[in-house]
Amino acid sequence: MKKHCADSVRPPRVTIHTLGCAKNAVDSETLAGLVKQAGFDYVEKLAQADVVVVNTCGFIDDAKVESVHVLLESVRWKQARKGRRVFAMGCLTQRDGDEIKNEIPELDRVFGIGEWTEMLEALGANPLSVAQSTDATLYSGKAGPGSAYLRISDGCSHACAFCAIPQMRGLYRSEPMEKLVEEAKLLARTGVRELLIIGQETTSYGVDIYRKRTLVELCNRLSDIVGIEWIRILYAHPPSAPPQLMRELARVPKLTPYIDFPIEHASEKILKLMNRKTTAAKMRDSIEAFRAEFPDSCVRTTVLVGFPGETDEDFRELYEFMENEKFERAGVFTYSPQDGTAGGDLPNRVEEGVALERLDLLMKLQRNICRTKHQSLIGRTIPVIVERNVRENSWGRSAWDAPDIDARVRIVGLHAPGVLHQVKITGAAAYQLDGICESANVETRSHTCGSFALPVLSH
Numbered sequence: 001m002k003k004h005c006a007d008s009v010r011p012p013r014v015t016i017h018t019l020g021c022a023k024n025a026v027d028s029e030t031l032a033g034l035v036k037q038a039g040f041d042y043v044e045k046l047a048q049a050d051v052v053v054v055n056t057c058g059f060i061d062d063a064k065v066e067s068v069h070v071l072l073e074s075v076r077w078k079q080a081r082k083g084r085r086v087f088a089m090g091c092l093t094q095r096d097g098d099e100i101k102n103e104i105p106e107l108d109r110v111f112g113i114g115e116w117t118e119m120l121e122a123l124g125a126n127p128l129s130v131a132q133s134t135d136a137t138l139y140s141g142k143a144g145p146g147s148a149y150l151r152i153s154d155g156c157s158h159a160c161a162f163c164a165i166p167q168m169r170g171l172y173r174s175e176p177m178e179k180l181v182e183e184a185k186l187l188a189r190t191g192v193r194e195l196l197i198i199g200q201e202t203t204s205y206g207v208d209i210y211r212k213r214t215l216v217e218l219c220n221r222l223s224d225i226v227g228i229e230w231i232r233i234l235y236a237h238p239p240s241a242p243p244q245l246m247r248e249l250a251r252v253p254k255l256t257p258y259i260d261f262p263i264e265h266a267s268e269k270i271l272k273l274m275n276r277k278t279t280a281a282k283m284r285d286s287i288e289a290f291r292a293e294f295p296d297s298c299v300r301t302t303v304l305v306g307f308p309g310e311t312d313e314d315f316r317e318l319y320e321f322m323e324n325e326k327f328e329r330a331g332v333f334t335y336s337p338q339d340g341t342a343g344g345d346l347p348n349r350v351e352e353g354v355a356l357e358r359l360d361l362l363m364k365l366q367r368n369i370c371r372t373k374h375q376s377l378i379g380r381t382i383p384v385i386v387e388r389n390v391r392e393n394s395w396g397r398s399a400w401d402a403p404d405i406d407a408r409v410r411i412v413g414l415h416a417p418g419v420l421h422q423v424k425i426t427g428a429a430a431y432q433l434d435g436i437c438e439s440a441n442v443e444t445r446s447h448t449c450g451s452f453a454l455p456v457l458s459h
Ligand code: SF4
Pocket: 156, 157, 158, 159, 160, 163, 164, 165, 166, 200, 201, 237
């Protein structure tokens, strides 16, 4: 029985356009789940929808521009047929909702983060069913066949000088461990093999509700779940990830040989200006602790160039750090000032051209590092999760690769998506591996997932 009480003949068909990061994708999944639970039709395609909800991102200037562009496109879509509606939600509207409403008055409704009840009511849901629906606060976003994001926390209690996330998402809030374990069991029963652990930062998990960092305990419990093969940690926060924590994480039985460890910079002066509360030496110790405990692992990082005050000498320190650490994966961004952040008020802005030159230099360095690391894998057999089939090949990800942000593996022939396959690497480029499948459609052993380069998943 439909739970909404709209007096129209047919309930609205709703679709969601998601922008930004994996955390936003989880919000969209949450909304999609609530929409279905409230009795509305959720559709994938805009052409089939009556209502589009644009889940905006406000992280950096480019993301804001893209969000506004999608909102304007959606307004054009709305104007093409009577009865269509456009809602906006997400990080950008959380912070700049009034401005967005003024700038784009054609939007039907603008919501902040987590305003699920208001959104469902705006769709026409019965207030009583809404109260029940919004009780289901935890949905994990699908990251692709066989993979799902498990959001373990929201918000952030740090104050990095370049980041407006705490203003948009509020203080750090961990999800209770029991709830997460139940959610992961449910996901495993639906065929999920890989859990991607996300939050605005994940290494502080538990500090608010358990008064200590409990990410290791959580991951150990997730490792016990039958069916889960890979646990991948994204968004570690270097100041909250001392060497001991990195060692303990590396020992989690099903942890992928991968950690996302965004250093942002390596110059002491810039780290201080960024309010990162760590040093290059401390971060090096943490990285080394993880690598020592988990040989053959991938450390992914993110860096920001062109922060106010960054001199050639500061950049040289960052370049050398990247050159020495040889991160298996890295993303490089240029700084753009965000309203209400400490960085926005700092003097000594770096010219855009200079920042772009620095970005190019780091990307060139990183391309060479990635190519060399990939070439060392030729002839080895590694586990790969297949994501899709395109013409005569399958495409997937190795244990070194998170969805959307890292490299891809092309496998000759067609293989079952959502399943881990053993793949012998035959070719390597900077951002792609090529291989042939050695064990088609075979699920991995039930326990450890371990060392990247071993044919048997154990470490
Ligand atoms: S840890 Fe820093 S960069 Fe990450 S969300 Fe919090 S304030 Fe932003």
